[in-house]
Amino acid sequence: MHLDHRETYPPRHTSRLRDDGTRRALRVGLGGPVGSGKTATVAALCATLRDRLSIAVVTNDIYTREDAEFLLRNAVLPAERITAVETGACPHTAIRDDISANLEAVEELERTTGPLDLILVESGGDNLTATFSSGLVDAQIFVIDVAAGDDIPRKGGPGITAADLLVVNKTDLAPHVGSDLEAMARDAKAQRGDLPVAFTSLRAPDGVRPVADWVGERLAAWRAVA
Amino acid sequence: MTAAALLLLADGRFPAGAHAHSGGAEEAVRAGRITGPETLAAFCRGRLHTAGLTAAALAAAACAGAVPPGALDAAADARTPSPALRATARRLGRQLLRAARATWPAPELDAVARDHPGGLHQPVVLGLAARAAGLAPRDAALAAAYESVGGPTTATVRLLGLDPFDATAVTARLAGDLDRVADLATAAADDAAARGTDALPAASAPLLDIAAEAHAARPVRLFAS
Numbered sequence: 001m002h003l004d005h006r007e008t009y010p011p012r013h014t015s016r017l018r019d020d021g022t023r024r025a026l027r028v029g030l031g032g033p034v035g036s037g038k039t040a041t042v043a044a045l046c047a048t049l050r051d052r053l054s055i056a057v058v059t060n061d062i063y064t065r066e067d068a069e070f071l072l073r074n075a076v077l078p079a080e081r082i083t084a085v086e087t088g089a090c091p092h093t094a095i096r097d098d099i100s101a102n103l104e105a106v107e108e109l110e111r112t113t114g115p116l117d118l119i120l121v122e123s124g125g126d127n128l129t130a131t132f133s134s135g136l137v138d139a140q141i142f143v144i145d146v147a148a149g150d151d152i153p154r155k156g157g158p159g160i161t162a163a164d165l166l167v168v169n170k171t172d173l174a175p176h177v178g179s180d181l182e183a184m185a186r187d188a189k190a191q192r193g194d195l196p197v198a199f200t201s202l203r204a205p206d207g208v209r210p211v212a213d214w215v216g217e218r219l220a221a222w223r224a225v226a
Numbered sequence: 227m228t229a230a231a232l233l234l235l236a237d238g239r240f241p242a243g244a245h246a247h248s249g250g251a252e253e254a255v256r257a258g259r260i261t262g263p264e265t266l267a268a269f270c271r272g273r274l275h276t277a278g279l280t281a282a283a284l285a286a287a288a289c290a291g292a293v294p295p296g297a298l299d300a301a302a303d304a305r306t307p308s309p310a311l312r313a314t315a316r317r318l319g320r321q322l323l324r325a326a327r328a329t330w331p332a333p334e335l336d337a338v339a340r341d342h343p344g345g346l347h348q349p350v351v352l353g354l355a356a357r358a359a360g361l362a363p364r365d366a367a368l369a370a371a372y373e374s375v376g377g378p379t380t381a382t383v384r385l386l387g388l389d390p391f392d393a394t395a396v397t398a399r400l401a402g403d404l405d406r407v408a409d410l411a412t413a414a415a416d417d418a419a420a421r422g423t424d425a426l427p428a429a430s431a432p433l434l435d436i437a438a439e440a441h442a443a444r445p446v447r448l449f450a451s
Contacts, residue, residue: 063448086450088246089384100243100321101450 034125091124288353
């Protein structure tokens, strides 16, 4: 039996480089509860960034191809750039514990439509504990919304506390559902320290801008590393 | 050491993509053929002695190493009439190969990845992974046999809300069958070393094949197969 040297686990199976030695696409995961606006955020990001970046999307629908079809219907990307992965009733398993199908999907997208700059991996709607494996994505966004309750940032959980970007979506609904945005910002700060939080309303013109800017920064940092 | 490697390889938590597949259970549940522990047991027994035996023999032969992986893959193709199941088997084979290469690095596994970019049938890769882990052909057969009933059982717990204790008892009561299938499969793999892949069992369950095609065409489903 051959085993790797005790101290080293060569990352050859989730490599950061393409076969030709260039840096592969940045992989960004989007997770969060059902209905918080993950798919809408992905669609808006694609529409905003697709003119200057080569993008593909992997969706992890829970039991249909609804999310993939939403993206297709809204024509944010050509069909060959959108892949739906099936998750066997466990969306968090497919992005965290056993990332096989998602890894294969992102690599297949790179192979068939690449070279790509950015691959967005959208999780199926899940709970506050669902986070992405670092073997699958390079950075992750957790999307919640004001209408699900302004106490969610206070409740915390791995998605809220550890995501590289927390998006609080549907701010336009705050006055109608009695959500206190300042309290949400304060609680998020307490949970996350210096990690960024973006408040968005995708109904507003260019409402996804804070998220798109953050993705742009991540991409610049990704490319800057030799 | 080898006993522990077998536990690892057969563990449902081994990250090789199997969790998204029901082994035909989702379609059987939808058709009303699996409704509780008794019907789950019947389904599993049927799958074990047909598709399970065939998979176990392929895994044992791959682990033994006397027949080249490509020839075993062709034999698996010939024993899998459903195009949907052939695609699923290769997909799971690719995913298992990735996990196996990371877990038990071996030049032989690297060569398979290089020579078969489209993937090999999962039981063939399972046998090669077992070999890289230092396991014997019967271990590989047992892992394949166990997987042929473990997948549908876990899926049924999720699909029907079946009592997990009942579901686990179903698997436990199949233990004797699992051992017998592993013995048969290992003997067949021995034969195949001398007589070629025609010596491998070709037990199949037509309803599993038909149901797999129906399942693959459904727009709404929880499991990939």
